[in-house]
Amino acid sequence: MLLQQLVNGLTLGAVYTLVALSFSLVMGILSVLNIAIGELFMLGGYLGFAIIARGLPLPLAMAVAMLGACVVAVIIQKIAYEPLRDAPLITPMLSTLGFSIILQNVVTNVWGSDPLQLPSEMFDGDFQIGPVRIGVMQIVVIGVTIILVGAVAYLVQRTPAGRALRAIAENRDVARLLGVSVSKTTFLAFAISGLLAGAAGVLISLHYAAITPYIGVDIGLKAIAVMVIGGTTRVWGALLAGPLIGIAEVLTIAYGGSQIRDLVVYGLMILILLLRPQGLLGGARSDVGQRV
Amino acid sequence: MxxxxxxxxxxxxxxxxxxxxxxxxxxxxxxxxxxxxxxxxxxxxxxxxxxxxxxxxxxxxxxxxxxxxxxxxxxxxxxIARTFQNIRLFASMTVWEHLLVAQPRAGGLWRSVMPIGWADAEARTRAEDALVFFGLEQYRDVIARTLPYGIQRKVEMARALTAQxxxxxxxxxxxxxxxxxxxxxxxxxxxxxxxxxxxxxxxxxxxxxxxxxxxxxxxxxxxxxxxxxxxxxxxxxxxxxxxxxxxxx
CATH class of the missing domain: 3.40.50.300 (P-loop containing nucleotide triphosphate hydrolases)
Structure with missing residues (x-):
C-alpha cells in the first residue's frame, strides 16, 4: 500500500517538477516570477486534451501543447515583460498575473468552466509488479518527465545557450560585458519554460483524466512551493522537491485525508522558508555571485 | 591605425x-x-x-x-574585451566553461542549443589556445572560483581573450x-x-x-x-x- 502510494506520489511529483522547472528557468535568470506559467500549463493541458479526445496520438498532443504554450510564453515575454524590464521586479510580475487571468478567461470561453473528462478507456492498462500496480499512464507521465528534464539538463549544462543562461542568472552585467545577449537569452528562457509548462499540462490531464480552467492556479501555486522548497537559486532543487511534495501530498491524502493536503504542502514550504530560506539545494548566499 | x-x-x-x-x-x-x-x-x-x-x-x-x-x-x-578590478568569475562554471561563455556566437538559435563541438568547433579551438597560453591546462575542469587568486586572474584574462x-x-x-x-x-x-x-x-x-x-x-x-x-x-x-x-x- 505504501509502495503504491509512493508510485502515485512520484507521478504527481513529476508534473510538479516540470512546472517548477518552468518557473525557475525564468525566475533564475530574470528574478521575475512569471505567474502566467500556471495558465500556460493549463492551456497546454486543454490543447493536448483537445487532440487526445479526437483520438489522435499522444506525441502529437504533446507537440501541439508544447508549441502552443511556447508561443504564448513568448507573447507574454514581448508584451508583459520586455517593456517593463527596467521597472521594479513587482511590476512585470503583476503584468504576468494580468496575463494569467486573461488566459483563464479565454480558455473558459472556449472550453467552458466545467471539467472535461478523458474517455475512460484511454491509457487504462497497467502492470502488476509485486504489490504495486503501475498504470500505463503513470509510466508515460514519469517517462516523459525524465526525457524532458534530461533535455533541459543537457541544454543548461552542455550548450552555448545554457552557458549564456547560467552566466546571466549569476551576474547579468558581467555576462553582458562578455558579449552575452540578454534579450536573446531571455527569449530562450521564456520559450523553454513555455515548452515545459505545455508538456506538464498534457501530463496532468492524463494523470487526472480530467481538466478544468482552474487547474493552473492550483498546480501553479504548488509548483512555486516546489521551487521555493528546492531553492530558487538552484534550478535542480525542483528535481528533489517535486517528487518530495508529490509523495507528501499523496501520503497525506491516503493517511490523513484530502482536507489537510494543502496544509501539508504549504506548511512544508513555510517550514523550509523559516529553517532553510535558500531551499534544500540552495547554496550559501556567497555562491550566488555578486552584482556589479 | x-x-x-x-x-x-x-x-x-x-x-x-x-x-x-x-x-x-x-x-x-x-x-x-x-x-x-x-x-x-x-x-x-x-x-x-x-x-x-x-x-x-x-x-x-x-x-x-x-x-x-x-x-x-x-x-x-x-x-573589446575586459577584465574587472574585482575578479568576476561565475560560481557554477569550470575554467573550461569560462573559456566558452564569452565567445562570439556564430549562427542562430539552433546552433546555440547544440553541443559546442558541433555548434562552433572554432570556439573550442580558441578555448584550447587560451588554456594553453595561460598555462591553465591542469585546472581545466575545476570550478574556477575555488582556485587561488592569481590563477583566477588568469582565468579572467583567458576568458576575455577567447572573445577574440x-x-x-x-x-x-x-x-x-x-x-x-x-x-x-x-x-x-x-x-x-x-x-x-x-x-x-x-x-x-x-x-x-x-x-x-x-x-x-x-x-x-x-x-x-x-x-x-x-x-x-x-x-x-x-x-x-x-x-x-x-x-x-
Whole structure:
C-alpha cells in the first residue's frame, strides 16, 4: 500500500517538477516570477486534451501543447515583460498575473468552466509488479518527465545557450560585458519554460483524466512551493522537491485525508522558508555571485 | 591605425562630473595605460567604453565605428574585451566553461542549443589556445572560483581573450599580486601584444605600468592632465604634483 502510494506520489511529483522547472528557468535568470506559467500549463493541458479526445496520438498532443504554450510564453515575454524590464521586479510580475487571468478567461470561453473528462478507456492498462500496480499512464507521465528534464539538463549544462543562461542568472552585467545577449537569452528562457509548462499540462490531464480552467492556479501555486522548497537559486532543487511534495501530498491524502493536503504542502514550504530560506539545494548566499 | 578613440567624452552622475572632455587614442598594436589617483574616474572610463554607462557627451570610436550608443554585448562582440578590478568569475562554471561563455556566437538559435563541438568547433579551438597560453591546462575542469587568486586572474584574462578582441581592457590586472606573479603577467601581456593585440590598462602599480606601456594618460578628478611616453610622464611636474608625489621621482 505504501509502495503504491509512493508510485502515485512520484507521478504527481513529476508534473510538479516540470512546472517548477518552468518557473525557475525564468525566475533564475530574470528574478521575475512569471505567474502566467500556471495558465500556460493549463492551456497546454486543454490543447493536448483537445487532440487526445479526437483520438489522435499522444506525441502529437504533446507537440501541439508544447508549441502552443511556447508561443504564448513568448507573447507574454514581448508584451508583459520586455517593456517593463527596467521597472521594479513587482511590476512585470503583476503584468504576468494580468496575463494569467486573461488566459483563464479565454480558455473558459472556449472550453467552458466545467471539467472535461478523458474517455475512460484511454491509457487504462497497467502492470502488476509485486504489490504495486503501475498504470500505463503513470509510466508515460514519469517517462516523459525524465526525457524532458534530461533535455533541459543537457541544454543548461552542455550548450552555448545554457552557458549564456547560467552566466546571466549569476551576474547579468558581467555576462553582458562578455558579449552575452540578454534579450536573446531571455527569449530562450521564456520559450523553454513555455515548452515545459505545455508538456506538464498534457501530463496532468492524463494523470487526472480530467481538466478544468482552474487547474493552473492550483498546480501553479504548488509548483512555486516546489521551487521555493528546492531553492530558487538552484534550478535542480525542483528535481528533489517535486517528487518530495508529490509523495507528501499523496501520503497525506491516503493517511490523513484530502482536507489537510494543502496544509501539508504549504506548511512544508513555510517550514523550509523559516529553517532553510535558500531551499534544500540552495547554496550559501556567497555562491550566488555578486552584482556589479 | 587607431583601434580605440575617445573624443571629448564626459560622464555626469547627477551633480557629479565623473569625466570631463576626455580624449585619448589607442593605436593598433600598442599598450596604453591610464593612471591616476583613486576616484580619478578610471573605472568610469572603462564603463563608458564598454557601454556599461552611456557617455553624457562626446564619442567613443572603435576601429572607426561610433559605438557610443551601442549596447554592451554588441560592443563586446565587435572587438573589446575586459577584465574587472574585482575578479568576476561565475560560481557554477569550470575554467573550461569560462573559456566558452564569452565567445562570439556564430549562427542562430539552433546552433546555440547544440553541443559546442558541433555548434562552433572554432570556439573550442580558441578555448584550447587560451588554456594553453595561460598555462591553465591542469585546472581545466575545476570550478574556477575555488582556485587561488592569481590563477583566477588568469582565468579572467583567458576568458576575455577567447572573445577574440581587437582591444583588451585590463582593470588593475596586478592588484593583489606579488612581484613574481606580476612579472609573469607582464611577460604574458608582452606575448599577447606581440600577437598584435592592443591593450588599454588601468593600474596603480607604477613600476608595472612604466615597464609595460608604450603610452600613458594621466587622469585626475575626471580630467586628463598629461599624456606621453612613460619617461615623459614620469618627469612631468603636473603629474608629479597630482599623483606620483616623491615616490617615483
Amino acid at each position: 587607431t583601434v580605440l578613440a575617445l573624443n571629448g567624452v564626459g560622464k555626469r552622475f547627477g551633480g557629479i562630473q565623473a569625466l570631463t572632455d576626455v580624449s585619448l587614442e589607442v593605436p593598433a598594436g600598442r599598450i596604453v595605460g591610464v593612471i591616476g589617483p583613486n576616484g580619478a574616474g578610471k573605472t568610469t572610463l572603462f564603463n563608458v567604453i564598454t557601454g556599461a554607462y552611456r557617455a553624457s557627451s562626446g564619442d567613443v570610436l572603435l576601429a572607426g565605428n561610433n559605438i557610443t550608443q551601442w549596447p554592451s554585448h554588441r560592443i563586446m562582440q565587435s572587438g 578582441p581587437k582591444l583588451l581592457l585590463l582593470d588593475e590586472p596586478v592588484a593583489g599580486m606579488n612581484a613574481e606573479e606580476a612579472d609573469e603577467l607582464r611577460a604574458l601581456f608582452h606575448g599577447l601584444n606581440a600577437r598584435g593585440l592592443s591593450i588599454l590598462l588601468i593600474e596603480h602599480d607604477m613600476p608595472f605600468v612604466m615597464s609595460l606601456c608604450h603610452q600613458l594618460y594621466v587622469l585626475n578628478f575626471g580630467v586628463l592632465i598629461a599624456e606621453g611616453t612613460p619617461d615623459a610622464v614620469r618627469n612631468d611636474p603636473v603629474v608629479l604634483d597630482a599623483y606620483l608625489g616623491t615616490e617615483a621621482a
